[in-house]
Amino acid sequence: MAIINQATRELQVKIVYYGPAKSGKTTNLEQVHANVQVPNASSKGKMTSLATSSDRTLFFDFFPLEAVAIKGFKTKFALFTVPGQVIYNATRQIVLRGVDGIVFVADSQYEKMEENIETFRHLEENLKTLNLNLDDIPYVMQYNKRDLPDAAPVEYLEYVLNNRDVHVPCFEASASKCEGVFETLNMITRMLLHKFLNDGVRAAR
Amino acid sequence: MGQFPQLQQEDIDLIDAVLRELLRKSEANIALLVEKAGYLIHQCGNPEQIDTTTFATLGSNAYNAVQFMASLVNESNFSSMYQQGESYSTLMVNIDENSLLVIVFPTHLTVGSMKYYAAPAVRSIAERINEASQRGPGAALDLSDLDPTDVQALFHRKD
Numbered sequence: 001m002a003i004i005n006q007a008t009r010e011l012q013v014k015i016v017y018y019g020p021a022k023s024g025k026t027t028n029l030e031q032v033h034a035n036v037q038v039p040n041a042s043s044k045g046k047m048t049s050l051a052t053s054s055d056r057t058l059f060f061d062f063f064p065l066e067a068v069a070i071k072g073f074k075t076k077f078a079l080f081t082v083p084g085q086v087i088y089n090a091t092r093q094i095v096l097r098g099v100d101g102i103v104f105v106a107d108s109q110y111e112k113m114e115e116n117i118e119t120f121r122h123l124e125e126n127l128k129t130l131n132l133n134l135d136d137i138p139y140v141m142q143y144n145k146r147d148l149p150d151a152a153p154v155e156y157l158e159y160v161l162n163n164r165d166v167h168v169p170c171f172e173a174s175a176s177k178c179e180g181v182f183e184t185l186n187m188i189t190r191m192l193l194h195k196f197l198n199d200g201v202r203a204a205r
Numbered sequence: 206m207g208q209f210p211q212l213q214q215e216d217i218d219l220i221d222a223v224l225r226e227l228l229r230k231s232e233a234n235i236a237l238l239v240e241k242a243g244y245l246i247h248q249c250g251n252p253e254q255i256d257t258t259t260f261a262t263l264g265s266n267a268y269n270a271v272q273f274m275a276s277l278v279n280e281s282n283f284s285s286m287y288q289q290g291e292s293y294s295t296l297m298v299n300i301d302e303n304s305l306l307v308i309v310f311p312t313h314l315t316v317g318s319m320k321y322y323a324a325p326a327v328r329s330i331a332e333r334i335n336e337a338s339q340r341g342p343g344a345a346l347d348l349s350d351l352d353p354t355d356v357q358a359l360f361h362r363k364d
Contacts, residue, residue, distance in 0.1 A: 001208050001209075001242070003209055003240055003242075003244045003246070004211045005211070005212055005217075005246065006211055006212060006213050006214065007212055007213060007214040007216065007217035007218075008217070012244045014242055014243065014244075032360070035362045035363050036360050036361070036362065036363070037360070037361045037362065037363050045256070045258055045259065046256055046259060048259050048262070048263065050263075059266065059270075060266065062243075062259070062262050064258050064259075064262075065360070067359040067360065068359065075359075078243060078244070078262065080243075090273055091270070093273070094266055094269045094270055094273060095266065097241060097242050097243075097269060098240070098241065098242020098243070098244075099242075178362065182358075182360055182361070182362050185360055186358045186359060186360055189359045189360070190358075190359070
């Protein structure tokens with residue numbers, strides 16, 4: 001969970017991009033890393049990718065990104081991806097530890113729908129193993145690969161994936177073209193800050 | 206799973222003194238206090254040598270992976286993790302449920318001596334973190350007068 005360091009006046013927050021294999025999680029991070037405006041070089045850390053030789057995420061991708069100071073607190077977001085392949089499910093649990101916000105990156109193609117659904121179910125299960133509940137964690141849906149010809153309509157994706165009691169914000173994206181990437185990031189960061197606002201960042205936060 | 210507490214200046218001062226003492230006695234290069242979700246809490250030594258933020262994140266996730274391995278062999282806890290290199294080695298030692306100590310040291314020093322000097326440091330830091338946890342929400346980050354419209358878009362794409 002978020003860390004407040006009163007001594008250094010820092011608020012540190014963890015966001016995890018979660019989704020099925022090849023849905024574009026790493027591409028999202030790469031686009032943010034390549035295109036984000038930063039006031040100075042130190043605001044954006046190096047992107048670290050632990051990938052296989054064929055560029056599939058093995059453990060996670062990560063980079064730290066600093067936002068404007070909020071009430072005098074330097075706000076640092078740690079952006080992570082998880083590996084999409086099911087065989088790495090244990091790794092996903094490890095990366096989810098201490099998560100504050102989640103971006104679920106779904107692949108819009110019809111043929112990927114079952115994988116999307118299964119991965120979402122895995123997300124809920126993995127959070128439970130960490131004694132976390134998705135209902136308590138801000139998350140957004142990103143329907144990626146909208147530029148592909150066999151992309152399902154957004155209404156269908158919403159019906160299939162965004163059908164829990166609380167309907168969460170969703171974004172259409174073509175991450176490879178950096179479309180929808182910043183909209184998604186800004187929504188999840190905004191939701192996180194609103195959560196802190198509502199909670200008053202109470203107790204241990 | 207409990208949460209890492211908020212640290213005040215006096216907490217950081219004490220942790221800093223403990224880590225400096227550890228470095229002085231052990232002759233290690235760098236000591237990091239890392240929260241297990243991947244956050245770097247405090248660093249001492251010559252951190253300009255490495256990207257300590259990334260190092261902390263990689264270290265905590267590697268450590269968590271080893272803990273996961275421990276659970277697979279019904280071992281309740283692997284309390285430390287050692288990596289030997291040609292020039293530098295690393296030792297990661299569990300502090301408590303939420304944090305660990307990461308030490309980078311020249312390979313000519315032994316891991317045994319690192320563990321010896323790390324042990325009292327770990328105890329002192331654990332005690333301080335526990336005290337901070339007991340202190341409760343006394344110094345929360347108050348965002349009550351923050352205007353939500355100020356945080357509509359924290360990040361912008363380059364033109």
